[in-house]
Amino acid sequence: xxxxxxxxxxxxxxxxxxxxxxxxxPSLFGIRLQEQSINRLTSSSVLIGxxxxxxxxxxxxxxxxxxxxxxxxxxIVLPATELNExxxxxxxxxxxxxxxVPFVILxxxxxxxxxxxxxxxxxxxxxxxxxxxxxxxxxxxMIVASVxxxxxxxxxxxxxxxxxxxxxxAYFHERKSPVTSGFRVWCIYRFxxxxxxxxxxxxxxxxxxGEFSALIGQxxxxxxxxxxxxxxxxxxxxxxLFAAAGKSALVPFCGWLPRxxxxxxPSSAIFYGALSVHLGAFLxxxxxxxxxxxxxxxxxxxxxxxxxxxxxxxxxRVQSDVKTALSFASLTQVGIIVAVIGFAGIAxxxxxxxxxxxxxxxxxxxxxxxxxxxxxxxxxxxxLLRDYHALDNALGxxxxxxxxxxxxxxxxxxxRFALERGYLDTVxxxxxxxxxxxxASTCNRLEQGWLNLLSGRRRDTQKPVIDxxxxxx
Amino acid sequence: xxxxxxxxxxLAIVTPLIGAVxxxxxxxxxxxxxxxxxxSVLTLLFSLGAWEDFRLLMTFEAHDRWDLITRLIGxxxxxxxxxxAPLIPLTALIFLLNFLSLxxxxxxxxxxxxxxxxxxxxxxxxxxRNEYGLVVLASVQTIFPLIELIYRRRAIGPYVFxxxxxVLLMISGVYLVFRDGAAEHANSLGIWLLIVAVLIRNGCAxxxxxxxxxxxxxxxxxxxxxxxxxxxxYLALRLLIPISPAWALQxxxxxxxxxxxxxxxxxxxxxxPRRFFSYILLSHMSLAFVGLEVDTVIGLTGALCVxxxxxxxxxxxxxxxxxxxxxxxxxxxxxxxxxxxxVPLLATFFMLTGLSSIGFPGTIGxxxxxxxxxxxxxVYPLVGAFVVVAAALNGMAIxxxxxxxxxxxxxxxxxxxxxxxxxxxxxxxxxxLIIAGGIWPQPGVYSRFHAASHLLGGETAExxxxxH
Numbered sequence: 001x002x003x004x005x006x007x008x009x010x011x012x013x014x015x016x017x018x019x020x021x022x023x024x025x026p027s028l029f030g031i032r033l034q035e036q037s038i039n040r041l042t043s044s045s046v047l048i049g050x051x052x053x054x055x056x057x058x059x060x061x062x063x064x065x066x067x068x069x070x071x072x073x074x075x076i077v078l079p080a081t082e083l084n085e086x087x088x089x090x091x092x093x094x095x096x097x098x099x100x101v102p103f104v105i106l107x108x109x110x111x112x113x114x115x116x117x118x119x120x121x122x123x124x125x126x127x128x129x130x131x132x133x134x135x136x137x138x139x140x141x142m143i144v145a146s147v148x149x150x151x152x153x154x155x156x157x158x159x160x161x162x163x164x165x166x167x168x169x170a171y172f173h174e175r176k177s178p179v180t181s182g183f184r185v186w187c188i189y190r191f192x193x194x195x196x197x198x199x200x201x202x203x204x205x206x207x208x209x210g211e212f213s214a215l216i217g218q219x220x221x222x223x224x225x226x227x228x229x230x231x232x233x234x235x236x237x238x239x240x241l242f243a244a245a246g247k248s249a250l251v252p253f254c255g256w257l258p259r260x261x262x263x264x265x266p267s268s269a270i271f272y273g274a275l276s277v278h279l280g281a282f283l284x285x286x287x288x289x290x291x292x293x294x295x296x297x298x299x300x301x302x303x304x305x306x307x308x309x310x311x312x313x314x315x316x317r318v319q320s321d322v323k324t325a326l327s328f329a330s331l332t333q334v335g336i337i338v339a340v341i342g343f344a345g346i347a348x349x350x351x352x353x354x355x356x357x358x359x360x361x362x363x364x365x366x367x368x369x370x371x372x373x374x375x376x377x378x379x380x381x382x383x384l385l386r387d388y389h390a391l392d393n394a395l396g397x398x399x400x401x402x403x404x405x406x407x408x409x410x411x412x413x414x415x416r417f418a419l420e421r422g423y424l425d426t427v428x429x430x431x432x433x434x435x436x437x438x439x440a441s442t443c444n445r446l447e448q449g450w451l452n453l454l455s456g457r458r459r460d461t462q463k464p465v466i467d468x469x470x471x472x473x
Numbered sequence: 474x475x476x477x478x479x480x481x482x483x484l485a486i487v488t489p490l491i492g493a494v495x496x497x498x499x500x501x502x503x504x505x506x507x508x509x510x511x512x513s514v515l516t517l518l519f520s521l522g523a524w525e526d527f528r529l530l531m532t533f534e535a536h537d538r539w540d541l542i543t544r545l546i547g548x549x550x551x552x553x554x555x556x557x558a559p560l561i562p563l564t565a566l567i568f569l570l571n572f573l574s575l576x577x578x579x580x581x582x583x584x585x586x587x588x589x590x591x592x593x594x595x596x597x598x599x600x601x602r603n604e605y606g607l608v609v610l611a612s613v614q615t616i617f618p619l620i621e622l623i624y625r626r627r628a629i630g631p632y633v634f635x636x637x638x639x640v641l642l643m644i645s646g647v648y649l650v651f652r653d654g655a656a657e658h659a660n661s662l663g664i665w666l667l668i669v670a671v672l673i674r675n676g677c678a679x680x681x682x683x684x685x686x687x688x689x690x691x692x693x694x695x696x697x698x699x700x701x702x703x704x705x706x707y708l709a710l711r712l713l714i715p716i717s718p719a720w721a722l723q724x725x726x727x728x729x730x731x732x733x734x735x736x737x738x739x740x741x742x743x744x745x746p747r748r749f750f751s752y753i754l755l756s757h758m759s760l761a762f763v764g765l766e767v768d769t770v771i772g773l774t775g776a777l778c779v780x781x782x783x784x785x786x787x788x789x790x791x792x793x794x795x796x797x798x799x800x801x802x803x804x805x806x807x808x809x810x811x812x813x814x815x816v817p818l819l820a821t822f823f824m825l826t827g828l829s830s831i832g833f834p835g836t837i838g839x840x841x842x843x844x845x846x847x848x849x850x851x852v853y854p855l856v857g858a859f860v861v862v863a864a865a866l867n868g869m870a871i872x873x874x875x876x877x878x879x880x881x882x883x884x885x886x887x888x889x890x891x892x893x894x895x896x897x898x899x900x901x902x903x904x905x906l907i908i909a910g911g912i913w914p915q916p917g918v919y920s921r922f923h924a925a926s927h928l929l930g931g932e933t934a935e936x937x938x939x940x941h
Contacts (some may be wrong), residue, residue: 027821028818028821028822028825028900028901028904029901030818030897074915075914075915076840076914076915076918077915078770078771078774078918078919078922081770081926083769083770083926083929083930088771088844088847090840090843126814152843155834156834156835159833159834160834160835163828163833166872170876170880173811173813173876173879173880173881174811174814174880174881174882174883175881175882176809176881176882179809179876179880179881180876182872182876183869183872183873183876186868186869186872187869190865190866190868190869191865193865194858194861194862194864194865197846197861197864198850198857198858198861201843201846201847201850201857202850202854204847205847205850205851205854436738437742439738440738440739440741440742441742443735443738443739444739444742444743447682447685447739450682451631451682451685451686454628454630454631454634454682455628455629455630455631455686456628456630457628
């Protein structure tokens, strides 16, 4: 039985890895795959992964096992020496438990659906291969992040998801707008990832290795007790919350969410409606015991979740295109999920473990249900006008416009606030991007002046490349 | 000291020298290029031979059999050790990739003999252990870019000012520190002079301006081959670290960390792609330097890994930029160019090498960056965050460059711009190294760990090559 479980666990991870290798490597060596070959590779890889995950679930249910760790050995090991007192391990370990298995099954299910949808939707598109390479990177990243048994492996998957997001948002790269949106998302992801990396290294530093079992206790998910002091939990948890907020587009990083809709519909559906946007919530669920340790952290999680939910529901009501409206609807739900995780943290900290466990299951079920509903809605988005016409025909009149009712209800100022998406992009541009560009450009000009002085050239100062006032900057 | 089975080192060092002479007398550009590639392949093979022979000896250091340099100058001048063993083939590879991917439009202006002489001095420098030998070679090395600047009729002021200062300070520093033959009670003025010299060569702010100027005015190939072997870091390891007190290392580390963040930030506001590249390179050189100065085995191991990944990744990144520049001329990063459709392979390679340089998971740079951060966090927990910030800014800069050059519009070219066979070959070699080093890093990392342990004066535990 142990062999079968290991085999299935490895199949879950290797299926998307083989897909990526088989699609991406030939193109690097000048071999161009046909659409049909790409479709077959994608379908078979997703199917193998999906069946393996389902079989794993069946075995776990049949044997009553709630936690199946599969040790893949040390990827890197640096032994202890007289100068290096503690050995360095980069351990590869995957864990199948009540959190990872549903997430893996969800990932394969939705990736399979989107793969099939995209094969028709993007038929004969010039960037067909490019889309599926990014799709394969995303699929691998999601699976690695879901089943990771160590914080470093989770980071590995996390980064792959971030890269594929940026590439897919900029999919229609002959136009400026998708490209600048992709770059903006990438910038936010980089800072979120930086926070994640610092947290990972800090956790590695405190415990000597990055295994979740050592960080959040030996109990199976959703139980477990972290061996951290309140302040340690607060600092590490805050960094992880920052990372989760960046990835799940929570306030104050939600400005990128509508920009992400620049990508093709299949990628919008899978990333910002279904999977990627829930990865932050997944991270918070995984490190739940850390949130239990700090009341302040739990309150911060609730606040960020609640504010994001309220923001999402207000802003989403005035959006004029369906994909953006759906993205803000997603944000509302993700905000609620995050707030629930924060409440679970408070309950865990108070010692009400049954309530904490229940709330975590509730959050997980919410993620699964929401992801599937939103995927369906986003995939229907391109045919929305047709659906509306069908409804109009059925009603015999136009559907009443609810936007004006919202405007009357909240007043002009709030309406403007919602229309401008809470001015969040303006605030980031004015208080982060602009000062950065001004300082860097000034230093650049000073350097140029110094070089001109040394070389005896005329003064030739450069203008800054990134103009934060311009929309495409 | 152990002896290699053949004089691999001397062969690897002398081959480019012979190549420089032969190339000088070659008639056509094609023949010059073929000679340069041929001699560079030979150099790479000899240096790989030296590395493999040294590995089989299972010792920390060794010198050539029938060592001619020992007879002519003295013992232990040209030595291979665990630290330098992979750096010599890496440098040979950088020069080979430079010649291999040389576009036709650039070949006409290339000073082949000059570049091969630069290769000769760089390899000799990396194999040299004698402090006076290092000073001579590091000084001579600075002449070849200068020759090219003069040949191209460019302003030499910034380069001469910085490199002149570097040579002057290095000579004075080495004289003051090593004049009595022993460095145990080194003169603190001498140490300071050496620190500043090494910081200039490594491009530490505010003494870094020569780097951007060199990339802007000299050829891309020469600038790359002068900087990517990180000879400044090599000088620091040989001359500075063994004699420096803790405060000196600390100072250098903080200065390098500030430079890493500063250069990454400046890369984001550049309009000239060469300057853009120079700042990314500067940031990575500084990050490697941070690891060197952190004075822990993990940090030093990380620095040596970053050294290797910078050598491979940023050389590939720079050569891609050169290939693009050779096709469409000067590219301003102020606007979009949309070249992806015409050069998809180069675009992909640009992205791959860029991601590898920032330590993206699955590439050769990942482990190095992780270890450097771990090493810094180990000693200065809060300061470690700046390493991550520098990496984040570099990541932004890489995609900024990618989007500006390859996307955002449709480039209206009618000429065929696809990569040539020789360019593809260079791309494939780099790709294999980047991905293989990313997927299976243990042998490389363990070898760097072993070297780091010896450099810091310790012994490693009894483990086999796989680290188990």
